[in-house]
Amino acid sequence: MSRATSLEPGAPERTGLAAVRPYGYGVWRLRGVSLLVHRRSVAVALGLAVLLAAVVVLYLCVGESFVPPAQVVRVLLGRPSPDQLVVGTLRLPRLVVGLLCGAAFGMAGALIQTVARNPLASPDVIGVTQGAGAATVAAISFNLVDYAQLPYASVAGGLAAALLVYVFAWRRGLHASRFVLVGIAVSVALGSLIQLLLTKGDVLVAQQAKVWLTGSLNSRGYDQARPLVLVLLPAVPALFWAVRAQRVVSFDDQTATALGVRLNRVRLGLTALGVVLASVATGASGPIGFVALLAPQLARRLTRAPQIPLLSSALTGALVVVVADLLARRLFSPLELPVGVLTAVVGAPYLMWLISRSRNRDRSGGAS
Template structure:
């Protein structure tokens, strides 16, 4: 085992295992950041399970997981609240990881799926299915995935010029997003009142009323895609050094970038299909995690954990701020994200 002196002012790595085919390194500062994030997310989850119109004690929450909670408490915890809490954690992690992928690809803190327009494209696909054929959950999910992929393909092709460069990808993505947003508004205005109201509420990004039937398939997709993404995280980090350096290290730049693009869109679309386009989590989570870990580039696991914590905390606030009315979680994330975006732009302006 090789070890290095621990300096908490910069990222410190401990080499755990090194062979010709495998090199596992633990970033001490990342661990020191990830552990509190996990504990914070679990604390928010427990508070969400225990509090509300029907109060449940902590022992009853624990008993509910073993099936021993008394009467209504079992139903409230396991059937009503747990799907929403798990969805907030899993979807937040998916958005954090998706934002990390696109910010790494573009090498720009503004490179997230909600800024580039992939969220909007997934919403367009789902909206078309909802308002034209009134599709089932699986059809809406398929529409969101197809919409996100087609939007990503359009942005990628329009930005491609001897490679898809980051700044050009962001600018074209913002333009595509604006056009799709206008089209989405037109679709809602043309729809019948009841369908338009449902679509508009869903478009705000909401976990209200989510059930196991909706949460379980989306969570399964997110977990599978996340594992695939972690499998190519090393190639993603190599790409941050530039295409020439990546090729010198044996990474094919454009195929790898295209694969990452598809994985990032799949994560975003899986969330959008169930909860609608939840804004700003994908933008803020990777950068907040990066500043806490002080890493040179985007690291996906801290970004995912930060996303899970942010969305779970935002959803708890959405439920409790104006109780008994439950706000869409997207309303809270937009408020938080707007403040973060102003700070980010001001910070970047000071650097330049």
């Protein structure tokens, strides 16, 4: 490729030695490294981070007993406080799991929707969550692993389900609509397998598995957060690669192939990363439905970016899970609902709206 022309999506067009940045983009330079950034995405990410910080303080304040915000801040800063037990021991570990799971679900949904080029695609819809759930329910029913090791069983199940979807959806390439349809079929089959495991297992164990399947942060702590951290930290370099790879996947197949991009390998890498994130989050909290479906689309509508923004999707997912868990704890107090019930109440109507919108778009396209 000549120096005078750049075909990288989102990159500035170059004419001679002068560079013209696309509208809405800026260049961030650090120690000789230049990075093209979407200004609105940065502003939205900062706004979401501030809002999330406020919700975190509110979450730690509200409970059976109210803790003043000043004492919450003291606990977070590691200073002595009479509310150390309530905030630091009882509420904070659960909050940490919620934040990590929400961020993982948000990024997983963004990656899978990017590969499928479909807002309906998410780990919940294409069978990844059900695969993780089936492996976890089997581990619980047959006492295969310790409770703290369930996230690892979930990762194995999610990867197996994703591999199954990928194999059956592959026909000289990975077509977006076929990927979603095969995923839905695998999801239904794995859901039936979960019900079979619950029926054949011990009654008490099956009841424990049913509680896990609702998706709840109740009694979650640092033991469940540890596998999340062990997966998320090594995944940071891969996420930087994914941000760049998203631009390549946004091209149509012919353009990407003409540029020498091995599109199928890129799609496989993005899918594998999304599956791992969704699976380990499912193992830690249970299948909290619709977060991976909802968060990326909310983030994209807020940022109006060409690609689904990963950072804003992570912040949105964390915000959705924490707010939903706060409402689940206090809405019907002293009764505590699973957080998955609250996210399903919001996510199910949103899914139906997306389906009806896609149907209307197809009809208008066919009429034209």
